[in-house]
Amino acid sequence: MSSLDLAAILRIPELPQQLARIGQDLKDVTASDNPFLQGPLARLLTVRGKRLRPSLVLASAGQSTEAVFAGCATVELIHLASLVHDDVIDNADSRWGIPTISSQEGVDRAILVGDYLLAKAAQQAAAINAEAAHIAATTIAELSEGQAYELMDTRNLHRSATDLKKSLFGKTAALMSASCRIGGLCAGYTSEQIAALAEYGECFGMAFQLIDDVLDFLSTSELLGKPTGTDVREGVYTMPVILALAGQHHQVVEPLLDDTSPEARVKLIDILTQDNCFTRTIAEARQYNDRAVKALDNVFDDSLAGLRALPTAYITWSLQQYVADEYKDKLVRSGLFGKS
Numbered sequence: 001m002s003s004l005d006l007a008a009i010l011r012i013p014e015l016p017q018q019l020a021r022i023g024q025d026l027k028d029v030t031a032s033d034n035p036f037l038q039g040p041l042a043r044l045l046t047v048r049g050k051r052l053r054p055s056l057v058l059a060s061a062g063q064s065t066e067a068v069f070a071g072c073a074t075v076e077l078i079h080l081a082s083l084v085h086d087d088v089i090d091n092a093d094s095r096w097g098i099p100t101i102s103s104q105e106g107v108d109r110a111i112l113v114g115d116y117l118l119a120k121a122a123q124q125a126a127a128i129n130a131e132a133a134h135i136a137a138t139t140i141a142e143l144s145e146g147q148a149y150e151l152m153d154t155r156n157l158h159r160s161a162t163d164l165k166k167s168l169f170g171k172t173a174a175l176m177s178a179s180c181r182i183g184g185l186c187a188g189y190t191s192e193q194i195a196a197l198a199e200y201g202e203c204f205g206m207a208f209q210l211i212d213d214v215l216d217f218l219s220t221s222e223l224l225g226k227p228t229g230t231d232v233r234e235g236v237y238t239m240p241v242i243l244a245l246a247g248q249h250h251q252v253v254e255p256l257l258d259d260t261s262p263e264a265r266v267k268l269i270d271i272l273t274q275d276n277c278f279t280r281t282i283a284e285a286r287q288y289n290d291r292a293v294k295a296l297d298n299v300f301d302d303s304l305a306g307l308r309a310l311p312t313a314y315i316t317w318s319l320q321q322y323v324a325d326e327y328k329d330k331l332v333r334s335g336l337f338g339k340s
């Protein structure tokens with residue numbers, strides 16, 4: 001299992017040291033005297049996620065001032081809070097290969113830890129300037145709306161791609177966009193440049209979540225460190241299912257969505273593979289990636305090569321790392337691992 005080499009992709013050789021510092025900053029700024037919060041916070045901050053959002057802040061800013069580091073802490077704290085709360089909503093028992101706070105300490109404490117992290121994120125953003133505080137607050141609202149759109153459509157067989165995308169924007173793309181925006185703001189870019197970075201982050205975020213939704217079918221909890229199969233089990237119909245429900249096998253697909261047996265899951269994945277629902281979802285993710293890179297082309301000429309490389313590198317890496325071997329062979333032929 002090789003980790004995502006963000007330093008190489010983003011062309012920031014000092015990124016590992018910068019991320020180590022951010023890890024320490026996160027511990028420092030979330031320190032609490034409250035024993036009820038201390039335990040779960042300590043566990044949360046020993047795990048190492050990819051730190052993708054702080055990396056977007058650093059790559060967008062192209063510098064590492066104190067304001068930029070505060071921006072990194074802001075976005076990672078919002079991210080962590082959103083996952084702690086998301087694991088409550090999704091009834092998930094593991095993340096990063098360890099028990100979630102909701103499963104270990106309970107839903108009450110997960111809600112409190114998430115709230116606490118959001119407050120700490122707000123402090124970090126306010127330490128930059130009012131504009132950054134505004135971006136952080138707006139993003140938290142968008143995240144909540146994105147999760148709300150998802151819940152509103154639970155088990156909705158008529159969920160449209162447009163409705164799905166509203167949710168994907170709020171729950172994932174908005175924070176990626178904010179990360180790039182805060183990076184640009186800290187670096188003192190023009191409003192046109194910041195808007196281009198925000199568009200880049202938004203489009204990459206949409207692609208990122210589309211791929212995450214594919215992996216919920218085609219990966220395993222061992223590989224991902226978080227449960228798979230959660231989306232269908234919780235009645236969340238993502239792009240592969242929406243495509244299948246619009247296709248010729250919808251009558252076979254519908255009852256499988258309510259059947260929690262392992263056989264039903266295998267059958268569902270078979271039909272979705274046959275109907276190219278995964279390849280079409282990945283193709284859509286690649287289209288979002290193209291839009292992300294184009295947003296930069298219009299404004300930044302030849303600079304930001306690392307950011308331009310990231311979307312495609314991420315999709316290639318995540319599919320190769322995470323798609324389970326049993327599905328890899330089948331899907332290679334349908335172009336799943338093809339170049340964008």
Ligand code: IPE
Pocket residue numbers: 048049050051052096171172209212
């Ligand atoms: C997970 O994001 C949540 C989604 C938006 C799907 P990441 O994959 O970036 O989370 P880390 O790397 O585990 O922190």
Ligand code: IPE
Pocket residue numbers: 082083086090092171172212213226
């Ligand atoms: C993303 O949705 C959740 C947030 C961005 C908060 P998912 O529910 O698909 O994320 P994972 O798969 O649990 O990481």
Ligand code: MG
Pocket residue numbers: 086087090092230
């Ligand atoms: Mg989840």
Ligand code: MG
Pocket residue numbers: 212213216
């Ligand atoms: Mg998911």
